[in-house]
Amino acid sequence: MKKTILAMAVPALLAAGAVNAATVYDQDGVTVTIGGAAEVQIIQEYEFNQQDVDLDVRLDDGELNFGIDVAVSESLTALGYFDFENEGGSVKNTELWAGFKGDFGQLTAGRMYTFWDDTNINEDIELGLEGVDSSLPASGNDVIKYRYDGDAFWFGVAHNLKQNGSEEETFKDVSGNLVREVTVNNATHTDAGVGTSFAGVDLAAYFIAAEKTPTVNDTKNDKIKSDAFQVSAVYNVDAFTVGASYTDFEQKTAGAQDKDKSGHYVELLAGYGVGDFQYYLGYNFGENDDNSEGSNIYANATYKMHSNVKTYVELGWAEKKDASGNTNAKDYGDATGFLVGMEVKF
Template structure:
């Protein structure tokens, strides 16, 4: 069966039209295989001090999804996906590092049925889906620990159209894996026993969609002495975000969210840390024909800082096709020495 599927994949990709959201490669004998992908390139100047405009290969994705009917009520599923990006993101342009970077960002198996879906393997965490901002790049708010996906993830998802929920458990008992190298570089440490627990619960009624995300991170890192002996656990983190969206006005979308991240424990200097950061976002968009206009405002209030950080953005998107669009965005914040940012880009997907 595998040889037949692979033999059909290349000609199917070459012959498929661009109108579908994905391409069906094979559908017979209870086996279904679909492929999808996207490419996005931008020219961006980040919000910040003395930033320069640069080209960014923002997104390149290719995914294969498989379903195998085990019975009338149970389906086995599997997926693999790859990201293609410029090494170092937009910052690579500053150092002349125009190397390509290919990463396997999803590789999992599982089951689904009327009871929901359970998968295990390399997957994106729930907090990667959180946020109601309508920006492309220039929102100042983000939530949770800065680990988008990991290898040792178990995920359960349920959605009956009205009530939906999800939960994940991520285990770094063997220390950070290769997928978390960026998190290590960002200061999250490379200690053992890091675990992430997540939950999402949502409810849809009339034109309203409301949901809440929660994330608990135990042992973000470990302090060790020169001999490698553990001195203490470093930091633990709790984060939540409550979100609500309203679509009861024709061609208009309105959204708002509030959230908080709390960090406690000992830092690398073995000093007690107990800080909280509050987040708030509001956003709206209006669609007129093939053009969508969006604006947003973000607020970030960090413990111990004398003033909040406020961010603003506005963008316009034009749909060339259901699978292709171009966009432009400007954004700014009231942070110290922060120049405004802008981005223009194009995305094509299948």
Template sequence: MKKTLVALAVLAAGSAQAAEVYNNDGVSVSISGSAEVQYIQDFEQDGTNVDATTRLDDGDVTITTSIEMTDDWATVAGLSYDLATDDRDAETDKLYVGFESSEYGTITFGRQTLIADDDGIGKDFELGDLQYFGTQIESADDVVKYVYDNGQFYFGLSHDLDAANGDSTSGVEVLDGRIGVRFDDFDVRLYVYTDDYASGFETTAYNLEAEYTFDAFNIAASYGEAEIETSSGATFFDATYIELNGSYTVDKFTYAIGYAFVSEDETDTDGDNIYANVVYQLHANVRTYAEIGYKDIDNTADYDLGYLVGMEVKF
């Protein structure tokens, strides 16, 4: 197989760290996980009291398997548990099966993230607060997802079938996709998102993103729009999103700064958000970081600066 199980783990779990624990007769099993804890002071608006607190940002364990069927086809499956829940109970975050081909791509079925989970160019941890359309559905139980990537051209499509089985996204059908191309150090892609609620509300959104990497620098920009219509066809929400950011890496440090702007037509409201952070890579699997953020929204009380420090460990 040309595509490795580590590549599958990146696709399925969003983690670049995965350990192969079994490989025999074409059957591979890999495990990965992460733990991330933050101390955060979120944005506090005048007249409110938001206490700084410890936040469990991430805690998951993911198991993936690949069973070779032919020289170019494999059956794949994934199981992921989210441990950072408020009630201390483990939740099944992903449970899917599918087929993978190094030539034709990967198709998976079941509980998993949608393509929309990958959109956005933000380099923030928590304080990028006004970025592209944060209310879209990014994970569901009844998802069919196809992903193709030949190194230069990549494409993805996912559909939440909404089987009305009482899961957290019951009553809404989602169809979204991505198309992109890489030219050496330049990467440009377009995300498109639609949903249709049983109540009659419908969303249409897109985000055009571009990134350029040169030496130790990375710069990125995006432009997106999102519109929500009621069952009668009236516009309920109509917003434009713009973001610019950049980062610089030297030795084990990465410094990043970003700016996000949103303009919502129906309420005639604009918002600005600036964030900056520094990351120290203690080990390939361990990083610590600190971040500050500022935001301002028209016709609302002022916000105090937000800040956080955190640590992430992957395996």
């Protein structure tokens, strides 16, 4: 799942089987689907002040997933799903869940994405959403999730039970010496979403409340609490798309607000599709409560060579200012980036 400085944004899979998955077995009420993708990019990422980022060949996506549907009765279906992704040169099981669906909705449990993963209307490929330091959980290993889809509306809630995360190793410069730090987070979160569609307009709202307690080198630190909400509206008419969203988020450590990790951001989107081409233009602006801020413009074009093959290009510009409005500080300033890429999937 791609993560940006501002937020995380890759759509969650809400039902067994991925988009464009192939059915490999369908008999006696049992359906098995398989899907996958291979995506490669040549990318020049943003270089802010005192940064040196080389042109890179990014293996952006390598994925293989399986979905299982079993018709238990005319009104009840059992579900199973698991997904493997290549991340950083290693294969990771990103989803593994089971549950039921029927007229009551869909109830699942296991390792999966939660509703906050569906936030953000941006259609950038890699070069959008810069400037605000917000990191909110959008998945978990111990998730219980419910979703209901009506004729013109949907709603759902997910809760990730409290769990210890994997060890995160970093090295900190202390008086010229590198000191190893190992952090383990005891974390939990709850999020929810609701949406409706009418006359070409899609409206949605999301909320999340999360907490974690980091243990650094076997020493328990103060509890960190975060919450956020987002509202969005997207209008589709013929080949045109326009949209806007607003997100507000806050983080507190031991009850005191972390101003550099609290704030808001706005997304604006315009799109146009013609034939096998799709074009998007987006603008994003965010501001933290310590007065640091960032803005971003991106434009991309995608050519659909086949229902399972697409190529694309993207250009982006971003600017980041520190709490004093300074663009000359380390990791701040303005920068441009570009990429070309290709995805093959089934």
